[in-house]
Amino acid sequence: xxxxEQTTIExxxxxxxxxxxxxxxxxxWKEHAEKFLKGEPKDLGVVQVLIAIINLxxxxxxxxxNQFPHRVFxxxxxxxxxxxxxxxxxxxxxxAAGMRTTEVLVTTSLxxxxxxxxxxxxxxxxxILSVVISAIEFKHKIIVGAVND
Numbered sequence: 001x002x003x004x005e006q007t008t009i010e011x012x013x014x015x016x017x018x019x020x021x022x023x024x025x026x027x028x029w030k031e032h033a034e035k036f037l038k039g040e041p042k043d044l045g046v047v048q049v050l051i052a053i054i055n056l057x058x059x060x061x062x063x064x065x066n067q068f069p070h071r072v073f074x075x076x077x078x079x080x081x082x083x084x085x086x087x088x089x090x091x092x093x094x095x096a097a098g099m100r101t102t103e104v105l106v107t108t109s110l111x112x113x114x115x116x117x118x119x120x121x122x123x124x125x126x127x128i129l130s131v132v133i134s135a136i137e138f139k140h141k142i143i144v145g146a147v148n149d
Contacts, residue, residue, distance in 0.1 A: 036106050042098035048091030048116070056084035074123070074130035083123040090116035 059080020062072055074080065090112040097109040 041094040045091040045094030052084040052087030086119045
């Protein structure tokens with residue numbers, strides 16, 4: 001029994017050897033990259049940038065419109081500006097991640113797309129409130145104007 005030596009293998013957390021863990025991680029990344037590319041991120045990015053430009057142009061027109069006595073609520077909080085900026089950033093990152101699929105670009109693109117969708121929901125709520133507030137004020141002015149005539 002003296003000649004037998006007991007050998008132990010150090011196991012990384014999770015049970016995989018360090019070399020195996022990097023191979024598994026690499027394989028998982030390849031699968032995630034393929035799944036990401038199936039969503040056609042370049043096309044999504046182009047659409048996001050175009051929508052952002054249209055939204056920005058309409059927002060600028062709305063902010064400089066002098067037809068109403070005061071500015072619209074969504075223009076007061078600059079919703080068309082910061083919403084468009086977020087769409088341009090997330091769209092550009094989607095285009096970049098579609099052209100050069102690295103782990104950092106894909107993660108950043110997905111993160112900004114998530115943030116951009118939250119911002120889009122917020123600007124949609126602000127726009128709906130803006131329409132409702134403007135409709136209430138406009139209707140009130142028509143009624144007051146009709147009474148005064």
